[in-house]
Amino acid sequence: MTAYNKDGIDYMFHCRTRQVLAAFVLFLLLTIPVLAEPIYEHSELQWLAPGLTLETIQRYLPDGWQEIYVLSARLDLPWIRADALLGDDVLTSPQSLVDMAQEAKAAAAINGDFFFIQGTKAPVGLTIAGGEVIKGPSPRYPRPTIAFQGDRASIGLWSIRGQITGGGRSYPLYGYNEGILPDDGIVLYDHRWGTAAPGGPVEVVIAAGKVKEVRVQGPPAPILPETLVLTGKGDGARFLAGLRVGQEIELSWEFTPPLTGIQAGVTGYPLLIEEGQPTGEEPAFLKGRHPRTAVGLDRSGKILTMVVVDGRSPFSRGMTLAELTDFLLERDVWTALNLDGGGSSTLVARRPGEAEASLINRPPGGVRPVPNSLALFLPAPREEIGRLHLETCYPREELGDPYRLREEKVPVALGGSRSFKAAGLDPFGNPLPLRPGDLTWSVIPEGAGYFREPGVFVGQRPGSALIEAACETEKGRVRAFLPVSIRGPAVRLTVEPRGISLIPGGKAPIQVTAWDGEGYPALLEAGDYRWESDLGRIEDGVFIAGGQVGGGTLQVSFADLTLAVPVSIGEHLLSLAAFAPSEGWKAEGYPSGMEAAVFYGSPVESSPGEGRSVALSYAFIDSYPTRAAYLLPAQPILLPPHTLELGLWVWGDGSGNWLRGQIRDGSGIARPVDFAQRVDWTGWRWVTASIPGDLQPPLSLERIYLVTIRPEERTAGTLYLAGLSAIHGAPAPAGPRTEAPPLRSGEEDQGGFRFLIFGDSKLEVGVESSNRRIFRRLIAQAREEGADFALITGDVVAFPEDRHFRSAKRELSVLRMDYYVAPGNHDIGLDGEGTFRHHFGPTYQSFTYQDSLFILLNTARGGIALSDPSQWAWLKEQLASSDARNVFIVMHRPPFDPRPGENQGFLDRREGALFNELLIQHREKTGQQIWVIAGHIHTFWTEMRSGIRHLISAGGGAALHVPEEAGGFHHYVLVHVGPDGVGYEVKKVQP
Incomplete structure (x- = not known):
């Protein structure tokens, strides 16, 4: 999170959140002509200079996420100038937009024209830079150009x-x-x-x-x-x-028409908006949802809008041209032009306090070199400090609850510290150096904490506060503020990773988090906690393994809490591939048409490893900057848990090319790993590639590839590969919790009511399995509790057939009370919603009992939107219209999986974070007590998370997923709701 100050204390950082989940204070309803109405929309507007802003927009739609970046510039201001940039200052040498902008000292830039990616690499259309025509318009492809002249721009055809x-x-x-x-x-x-x-x-x-x-x-x-x-x-x-x-x-x-007086111009295609009306053009080669880049102008031509939309990733699905047009029309764009998109879509900007522009968006597959771009410059001379930019020293997403979408206030543990940094800016956004003595630090209100050293704040009193940084200038005092949330007293610690497995001398970043009694977390900085271990040491938050092989623990302490983290130091080698013909390896060249082939054989009589090798031949004879030869397995290769490195025997050809691999993690993120920066040897050599420690398991290897990024180098040859192996540490034991889940919470009040929770029995008719025996015992035992009704967390039956449902209903009739069922994946199968509704009623529903609201959701297909996206708007309505004291939300698949390394929560983790964020915001606004009750993971588990009680009860008879000491036992939960609050008691059922 960032904050700015102007003339005292008002924020120059603007944040807007818009949701169909309108229970949020800041949520607004949005109507979009063509796009489906967003479930959620959040935007952050960041000041870059007077008249120049960067807006980052995150949308969640029924069919996925969108991340959109918008640069807005006033061309009539004398300190903002637009110009075109060329890769290496010529037309045919594509260059990373980051390098292009940094070399030119641009304040911001987006990629430009389409180009002949497999030919000359030149842009297609008219290019004007520095008032000079660099390339004429294409007679074969007559396309519109955005041209800049004086204090305005226009889009036309030349x-x-x-x-x-x-x-x-x-x-x-x-x-x-x-x-x-x-x-x-x-x-x-x-x-x-x-x-x-x-x-x-x-x-x-x-x-x-x-x-x-x-x-x-x-x-x-x-x-x-x-x-x-x-x-x-x-x-x-x-x-x-x-x-x-x-x-x-x-x-x-x-x-x-004449180009007299035109300072800059970049061509695109097609024209999206003309005189405020959509053109409807959608060429066949641009159909579908992809990353997009576009420019637009207001009616005067003086306000420039530059848009980049990410795509082809779990974070953003991209846009069609029609969706892009509608987005621009929302922003009152009068005329707009589409630029090159797909892998080319890139936006860079110089954020406040930074010396040069950096990458803002997330291009699929990394930053693609492009031949030209449209850049913005701030030629104003530097002046004295007029603003301060204040931010945390750690990335904001690492500081609080990883299952929240965002938190506006910076979390600080009580007794823990948070480091801040400030940068000086002149009135035009130019960074200015600050000396340590130039700044004074304080907190509002006094007593909320103190500064242990400049910029390092220690929380002393729970609640909200403002961090203030200030400096004196000739024109007066300049200040900036950042809000913080100081947590309550810590009641537990967590450490990521929950278990450490390293080779001797290996390193692993350590994140220690303190949780208060309401379940609000705050990351501890390295100086906040104490540690002890005979197997290694911690330096700047990184555990460094010693040379001793063996097992033990890392003791981490904060306040009066101590947590033991299992540690294993060792090295194990597991073969991943024999490189046999039966494994179906194949080769692909990049760009398409680049020569690459695979065959089986060895350059000598025998190969290391298992005695087999595969050959990857290539010919990088084209001048395209990035050329690659991919070696692809028939299916991605699953890596064993705790994989630290990949090892490979390589017969080098001395080419000097780059040897890499690509790993994809459990969240869908692809990450390259390096076997060798340069294959500068001949003969066999063992090479290794380190696996980044921040990837979410399970991990799989998708490809091994040879690549060059030097257009002047033309090489051809053959590599031989053998003995592909995973180097992994011994498993470090870690269950879903470091301690047994509490089986009881709160004392039952006089009055109020009681209800039952259970689920995951997976009954089959005609099968006298242990599932049915346990379920019958559970029903008989639970019937004696005198509860008012029961909530079932799904998977009542194993298969969604009438006979199984009828049999299950006969078993449930023994309860002699009303029951409500949230559908599970086994209850609905591929298309069994109709059968479920026939026997158990709606797939999502709500009811009120005394002073409590009960909401049952359908998450059976992996989340709310995947199961039925209309639930989002309905859920918002249910929450907004209720004045109940307590809210209980029941579902089958939980928002997140509490077990380390597992992902049986929502398939879209950000949807799970969005769901949690909705409830947290709603609770903080209304004061209602909120419980989230789920099944699916066959265990009992419960935890407070940011003020919300999360509980999993899925021990209704099916096979258990975790050891008994971690909650793996058959059970039901008795919940009592009274005037003084809500409590629960777990009742075990003997198998």
């Missing part, structure tokens, strides 16, 4: 017409620095194209207005700053072949 005269003859000029040489055409190239012309049947080199050289069927002509090259084909080639060295050449061309 064309080129030219003529070449020499030797008493004339011929039409087809194009200028054009990527396509047509039949019978002539194209003019200068040094802004690149170091050499693209080549053609006949080329003429011109210097000082005269023919310097005529080249027929030769290699591409080099281009120097003082030379031009004419390239011809067909009749154009014959015209050029008739020219003689020394002849004077006259070149003339004109653009329609």
